[in-house]
Amino acid sequence: MALKIVKGSIDRMFDKNLQDLVRGIRNHKEDEAKYISTCIDEIKQELKQDNIAVKANAVCKLTYLQMLGYDVSWAAFNIVEVMSSSKFTYKRIGYLAASQCFHESTDVIMLTTNQIRKDLSSPNQYDTGVALTGLSCFVTPDLARDLANDIMTLMSHTKPYIRKKAVLIMYKVFLKYPESLRPAFPRLKEKLEDPDPGVQSAAVNVICELARRNPKNYLSLAPLFFKLMTSSTNNWVLIKIIKLFGALTPLEPRLGKKLIEPLTNLIHSTSAMSLLYECVNTVIAVLISLSSGMPNHSASIQLCVQKLRILIEDSDQNLKYLGLLAMSKILKTHPKSVQSHKDLILQCLDDKDESIRLRALDLLYGMVSKKNLMEIVKKLMLHVDKAEGTTYRDELLTKIIDICSQSNYQYITNFEWYISILVELTRLEGTRHGHLIASQMLDVAIRVRAIRVFAVAQMATLLDNAHLLTGNMQRMGICEVLYAAAWICGEFSEHLENPMQTLEAMLRPKVATLPGHIQAVYVQNAAKLFATVLKNQEGNTDSTAAQETSQLMIDRLPLFVQSANLEVQERASCILQLVKYIQKLQQKDVEVAEEVCALFAGELNPVAPKAQKKVPVPEGLDLDAWINEPPSESESEDEQPKAIFAKEEPKHSRPRHTEVDEKELARRREARKQEQANNPFYIKASPSSQKAYQEAPGVEHIPVVQIDLSVPLKVPGLPMSDQYVKLEEERRQKERADKKKKEKKKRKEKRSGRGRKHDSGPESEEDITPAHMVDIVTEEMPENALPSDDDDKDPNDPHKALDIDLDKPLADSEKLPVRAHRAAEAPKSPAEDGEAENAASQEPKKKSSKEKREKKKDKDRDRKKSKEEKKKKKHKHEEKGEDLLGGQADEPVVQSEETNEVAALPTSTSAEVSDLDFWLSNAPVPSNTQEAATVAEAAPVPEAASGTAPDSEPEEPKDTEMEETKSSKHKKKKQKKEKEEKEKKKKKKHHHHHHHSDGGGEESVQNGTVEEEEPLPPMSNYCLLAENSYIKMMMEDADEVYDIQGNLQDGSQVVVSVIFENKCDSFLKSMEFNVLDSLNSKLQRPEGSGPHDGLTVPFQLPPGVSNEARFVFTVQSIVMPQKLKGTLTFIVKNEDSSTHEKLDFKLHFTCTSYLITTPCYSDAFAKLLESGDLKCSSVRLEGVIMPFHHLLARICFHHHFSVVERIDSCASMYSRSIQGHHVCLLVKTSGQTVSIDAKCDEPTLLGNVLDEIKQTFSQC
């Protein structure tokens, strides 16, 4: 009730609110425009008032009018006023109006920067929200630059509502201000793991959008996304990620290999059609990317095709549509598996839904083969007849032409058939695609020599019946065909049966009603025909006939000379005069045919569409230079006194027009001639006449098919193409019979080879030979054309600017602009100074390093800056994380330079790439191992590091040994990777000699982006499991551990990768892997199998081959290490015998293997320690003679810890078990003693982990 009163009083206050406006417009249906214009006048009055409420109301009404199509940009300033109201209600109205009508060229946007910044930092989250929403619609490059830093801060806002909006808007900021991408990216990446699903989804959204345009820069995120994919339950997020993988996998086939399994699982398990569909799509993308390298994934293809068939058969039209859409993707690489569903797809052509029909048409395009082309096109022709008068029919027409002409007419075996199809298509009423048919006719006639006789005959008939095509206005589109017909008849007139008749047809008065460009072709080709006719008639020594022909020309051409079209007129009058002259000569009984023919001698070859672009610029030619002096502005003032002009000249420094003497001119002329001779675009004055071309070698060998004269050469009437289908079938049958006969013969004598050659096409269609040799003339390209593939890139794509390497460390210059007063320099803290000095004293000074150190200092300063901000905003860890990344990325560079004197700077991409490689090569759970991988690379450093000799340790040989024993498969991988690396960075030749010591790597370890000089292959966690003379089993020390959320109450799963290597010369098959379950640990077996059944290893091993299989174990308690006994049985198969063999092994699950590398921020770490829930324990290691960072690296790698913080010789480390136990370490070193204080909420686990750590170090 109270509310009503409120509303009422508000209504009274304003003259008219939005509802009144709408009501008014509805009541003035007849004179809406007039009513609205009075309303706009009212609004203008309201906007002049001071009352912000009145203004807001007016702006609200304007927003409505904007929707109706009224330009309201004149009120932009008032909108800004309303935006800056302190009241949320009005602010919202203002921002809505702004988002509807502001754009980059709205000048008042400049005024909004400070207001928006104020709103962004408003204590009211909805003010911030409204500002973000508005900004997302009208952000300009300036706004993006000025506000990027503020928005980035909002990405770590306490409210998820703001966080998700801030994350989303970053995409728009990146687009407008690409420089912000790199500084902001680390935080964006962080948001992928935000606790709030909305924020997470927003981050996924943004990164997917970025990655879609420039996928290669985001490849290194694949492990993270993989983890999200396997852990997320949000279908929106899943769909986005899966779509993203679809974009990434073409770049990295190994990624695809990894994806197949989880994706197929999702396909089987999900009930959401949208997710299923996207999975299928990405599996298809994977299969496409794998199609080259991998043997066969026929099971996956079958699964996809089968699922898609279900979609297509569904009664839901949407699913049907999508099914067809996805099917067309499979088609590209696996046409066979789709072709078996031809029936289904042809059926879809009859669907009432046009979208579906179009999709089906797309599919047909890829499904044709030599065998079925005619049949499919025949079907389509039927549809063309049915689909009278719709745009769908035009679509059909283009599709028919596309299908037939695809890949250089690959599937056409009978060009007579194709020409007659084209001719039939000309019967279409009102099509817009006459030019398309015409260009096909021209193309075929020009490029398929053997068909010219037939084509010319058909075209002559077309010309004869031109009245049918031009009969009514509706057919104007189709008259384009006459253009082609006239040209073909003229150009290849020597093939005409009755050139005289055609000539007459081309000179009919009716022709003058055709469009100008067609008339022009008519006139020109009439002249060509005339030449041919003359030649024939003079051959007959019948001079009167020749003269009559000339007379015909002279009679008819004046009609064209009067044409309003310049082109027609010009050509006609030229030719008319020519013919008159010829007539004169004829009257004097001079033989002229030869000369007239010479006018049109020479062959016109097709030119490739890109040829023009590919013409290389000749050396020394500057296309930007002026050929002649540009018209000077002072030209009109030539009367000016010379002196002044001369004075001014040097100022303008225009190139003076140099006097060219005769000699020079002659030289240039010569050069130009030379150039023209080499240039395909100039018709050469070659002596070859048409005659010469006819006698060109090879032409007479073309088997010209006898045209069956029973086929009427008429355009209207029965579709001829059908008869060609029949003929073609007969021919094929005959050929098949011939072939059989020949094959019989072949047994006696070797076949000498068939006379006919197939142009192309898959082998399976071998039995269908083209009706005649399809000598498809290739298109001409300029000589020494430059090969380039960059033809298709759109230089205006805004996303091009975002093609930025995100893995490179941030440079100083890349900070987001911060407002000036924040940038004030803070004094250096002593600690950091010390650190910097420390670093400096450790390393011998080098010229090159100076700069670096400078940089580092800058960095320190930056760090301080950000620290300040940090205090202000309490977003400690994010700031630090970002900064650390920058700092850490730089430090190792410094080191490597100084210790190794390697000129080449390694970039962190190498580390990233090898991380990815590592992840791709074995670990299924990404983020955990990613870090381990970097450390792994760091670990074997000592032995190689030339500078720090004392580091070399006994443990190192062990590592290499390990690598040596690695399976050949892995070696191969390694080699391959190394090769890739080499290619990527040629500089890094020093690979094997110079490793840099990872001295400053404390932070590197933490963030997993170590600067690594050498892309070492991942140090393997594989250890020998068992071995006999037949087979070697290597187990990965179960570090790939993950927990399955929610499935098991407190059970967890451990994945064990085992490499099987065949060491003998025999074939190993039927391998079965079995483990004796303990109470605590069980091998996961497929449903339905007993507790003692073995698992079949899903592959066989030829001699010398190795492969990897994964086994999943369910573990109840993880506080104790486990040992499981197991047996591998297999069959050794020789050529003559096969024996059963077995191999016993023991699986050892250490407690370490239950730990997951989990990054932890120092404040969270401190909280954890303060909480007091953790039990304490400690251990001392004596005689450890490795540098501290190696020690840390070792713990990180072997025991899955991550460094939280390191101060001098003291470091805190963290890890988490798969069941959520926190494990914290404080590692201190002094001399050769290392003491580790540890805390964990599970003392037994802790004790065991410490024991294992101790053991690791006692081994070295």
Place this chain on the structure above:
Amino acid sequence: MIKAILIFNNHGKPRLIRFYQYFAEDMQQQIIRETFHLVSKRDDNVCNFLEGGSLIGGSDYKLIYRHYATLYFVFCVDSSESELGILDLIQVFVETLDKCFENVCELDLIFHMDKVHYILQEVVMGGMVLETNMNEIVAQVEVQNRMEKSEVSLFLDR
């Protein structure tokens, strides 16, 4: 990316337009007309996807729409969006409208275009999907409406 969201009725009258890339007003109207022309001639039992509109975004562009009683809800999207996902999103949006307006009908959209915009702003932002959870959307919309109401009463007190 979502390029544009259009709501119009069976006669092509716009009820809400939201472009995520700039077009001048006359161009916007032309797009609405073209879209209406494409969508309105389709039966209700054909699929909800449509290609071939030429105005926005060139070739990488698709119309995904739903038809409810007298209104068409049309989303113009590019290939980074999942077709079925967007269909679901339209459903979420309409259900949210239904919740916020209590049995939404065309009249609600006609007279409260601004409110519909505010709801949409909680679903899609700058062409990207912001929130798909209906309860979350409704909650945020309601909080903001309450803020507005409290401001109005403040205004009266003064």
